[in-house]
Ligand SMILES: Nc1ncnc2c1ncn2[C@@H]1O[C@H](COP(=O)(O)OP(=O)(O)OP(=O)(O)O)[C@@H](O)[C@H]1O
């Protein structure tokens with residue numbers, strides 16, 4: 001029971017991180033029906049800005065804000081130069097996205113080298129005992145941030161003018177323009193929101209696992225992307241559900257089956273969903289959900 | 291004057307040469323067969339991507355030869371070295387080997403750095419029964435083939451790999467070992483070695499957890515498994531960055547319980563320490579050489595090397611240096627003869643800069659020269675007592 | 684040149700919207716040739732013409748969703764020929780698009796809020812919404828229903844309300860009665876009367892020429908991308924070419 005609880009908490013923690021990273025895919029796909037292949041690189045860069053500032057002694061809050069700003073700025077640039085010129089085209093954005101992704105990664109390598117780096121963060125070595133279960137204060141931070149970010153996203157999407165405009169653009173981009181909706185700005189905002197969630201996810205990742213590498217933009221994305229597909233690509237609530245489900249499943253497979261099967265299970269799940277249930281767990285068609 | 295002229299013509303020839311055959315020829319001055327010297331050849335990468343290793347190895351080789359010749363040679367005979375560049379590549383390596391066997395005066399080959407290049411050469415040397423005493427080649431494949439003309443100075447990967455496990459079980463007395471290893475070939479090989487080493491010393495592998503390197507930095511679940519298995523020690527059989535991340539996360543899995551950490555040579559890098567943080571303190575590693583080894587042989591070597599090259603020697607230099615002294619001792623043990631040298635080399639026991647070098651029936655260093663270091667106050671510190679205990683076995 | 688039955692619409696005022704000698708090409712195909720329209724404040728202007736005559740293309744020229752090959756588009760005194768769609772629509776133009784074009788996952792209320800948000804007056808007030816629900820009482824029960832599930836007639840009401848809630852100076856509509864039952868078609872023209880009463884200008888494309896001419900203050904007739912006739916509705920209605928070629932067939 002204690003072991004089960006520990007693994008459940010481990011799974012939920014990584015699940016929240018996956019969910020944060022997955023939002024950037026789901027939001028963009030949900031609204032523009034486009035897989036945001038540059039996402040991983042964008043949040044990697046923002047996270048590295050935060051990590052390097054923390055390392056150089058900058059106050060934590062400032063480092064986090066700087067990382068978020070960097071992520072947002074890069075997302076704006078990527079949207080402007082890689083996506084907007086080819087909007088509406090099915091294949092071209094994939095190519096341009098991978099292209100800018102590689103540019104971002106190489107710039108990151110130039111600045112921070114390819115070395116894997118730690119990310120100092122408060123509470124990293126503290127533990128809390130709840131009976132026999134050992135908990136990290138950072139797990140509480142991750143949970144609180146995860147819940148707060150989910151609530152924030154829910155409010156933005158369902159309650160604000162911007163969220164309404166985002167959903168309108170998703171339903172019918174051309175008519176949204178006819179209504180005077182500044183579609184270009186709404187689209188940029190979608191990318192920026194995705195990037196901000198990604199950077200938050202990246203910072204939680206760096207803080208909790210104390211390890212960052214510039215390759216996280218590519219390899220670290222597998223889990224986030226799998227979570228997106230499990231939840232139903234295009235559904236931001238699905239991204240959260242998929243993230244938590246994947247995290248817990250991985251922890252349980254590791255705990256009760258074998259750590260050797262972990263990637264097999266993850267890839268298997270990804271492929272199985274893509275083949276047999278491309279609409280994800282909820283099984284609702286993309287076009288009808290926020 | 292004549293010598294200088296010869297050297298110039300030779301260089302001019304080399305410059306005009308278009309075939310690798312001539313390029314791979316001896317780089318030093320050619321000696322005539324009539325002298326009464328011991329002729330040996332070296333093959334190491336002197337150009338190309340592995341040149342830095344080859345050149346450092348050769349520095350060790352040259353230093354040892356210089357010392358021996360200055361002290362009167364071996365039984366009064368000077369050592370004469372012909373240097374060949376194998377570029378760490380099987381093709382030029384084979385060309386060099388063919389050059390070497392055409393020189394009837396050469397009695398042994400030394401200095402090898404690259405396993406793939408050496409693998410291409412051994413059968414060629416074998417045709418004329420020429421002994422190869424390699425410096426830092428470490429692939430187990432070299433000795434696994436059962437070549438009769440091969441021995442090497444540093445312990446192969448398997449023997450190195452078993453070092454940390456042997457330290458844990460035989461020296462430190464741990465009975466329940468957990469292993470964390472990457473799922474790739476390297477990790478699988480280390481796991482197999484760990485299992486053999488545990489079985490040989492009556493210890494038990496209580497948990498073997500794996501991960502895909504580069505695809506995750508989340509070790510929380512595998513560490514929870516390891517903690518649940520209640521091991522005496524954790525063997526870190528992976529890449530330093532992954533091991534650093536895992537160790538930094540281990541505090542949460544183990545709580546206040548201290549788990550001793552055993553690691554491989556490749557973990558002995560500053561990055562591991564900076565990633566793992568305070569939790570890494572006390573990590574044990576075994577390695578093939580340590581510059582701070584306080585043995586008198588190593589102190590003398592480090593002093594001479596630093597004086598001559600104005601640089602600190604690494605494992606390459608030490609292996610090259612010991613390479614020549616092991617050969618010298620074998621020839622002396624063979625009563626000054628260079629005939630039928632290989633069985634004598636394999637029976638040689640030599641206290642060198644690296645440690646005590648002796649060989650098994652395949653020509654592998656049995657591990658008597660391994661060194662033990664411990665992370666103390668964030669620094670890797672040579673542990674003399676544990677080194678003695680480990681190598682006494 | 685077009686046959687001009689009445690000299691000027693309102694010679695003293697500046698038109699709210701004006702197309703001057705506009706031509707539009709789709710590749711090599713010329714869909715509009717040298718057309719000019721003027722819409723004055725508060726005026727209902729009908730655009731008539733047979734299939735493929737260029738009516739929808741004219742609408743797109745106003746909304747900026749097609750590129751003008753030659754000519755100019757003015758909003759009041761400002762040249763807007765190349766202004767992006769959202770910006771020019773935000774100047775005070777409401778649109779009832781062809782085929783209604785609901786934001787189907789948005790509720791009726793959200794459709795209305797969105798219509799107001801991107802208009803010239805900004806966010807919808809409680810009063811704005813109440814006013815629209817009074818204008819279209821059947822929507823009262825449907826405010827929280829996703830608009831995608833509504834009937835065609837209900838959607839048309841939402842489309843009108845969405846265009847009107849932003850307090851536009853001009854509403855453009857492309858075949859608003861298309862696909863509706865006769866009773867609803869009648870209702871549509873009642874609504875247009877209502878809009879006219881509010882002193883909002885209307886530019887309407889209709890195949891139902893009789894009904895359109897009944898509410899219009901002025902009309903243009905297109906054929907093969909050219910204005911072939913324009914003038915007061917009664918004049919247009921009685922023009923020989925109309926009764927023969929166009930109105931006659933439909934009545
Ligand atoms: N995007 C386009 N590309 C090419 N040709 C087009 C395009 N849009 C319209 N056309 C052509 O331009 C001409 C005018 O089209 P338009 O839609 O303006 O006609 P319309 O008067 O609205 O017809 P309807 O009464 O059938 O709606 C038609 O011949 C049409 O085929």
Ligand SMILES: [Mg+2]
Pocket residue numbers: 738739740
């Ligand atoms: Mg039309």
